[in-house]
Amino acid sequence: MKHDKEEKYILDALKSGKMKLSSPSKKEIEAITSAADNTFKKDRRITIRLYDHDYIGIQKKAMEMGIPYQTLISGIIHRYIEGDLKIKAG
Template identity: 30%
Template structure:
């Protein structure tokens, strides 16, 4: 499952083409490493109240996808906040 947005895909393609160069500015490197650490910090726990019907449906979808229902909920929320969640018509 590829979860990269268009900007991330562009960055990956650029990197794979060898268009990136090392930075020799130690202060800049430390600043960027700090940003990376902040972005990769541990996840925070959230408590949600869901109806048993919704939770059952989420668990069924997660089982089909081969992931935990917690990861599915996290993926759904991530896609929503990044504007990537598409509405499904039944």
């Protein structure tokens, strides 16, 4: 595995004893756990209408990926909202 400059610096500091790992506090663990829970919490249900061929296509793609089709649709929407998925002008 290749490491970048910062990763090499951290690994060297750990090996040489210049840096030591500490265990997170109970409060930090609770905050991390809460953030993780909220990241994957889906709390809105929507209904959409699709063309039959689009629905079949989504199901096929999801099956190829080994995920539920609702997860694929949710992921596509999330990627679009985050700016990772662009619509081609044309």
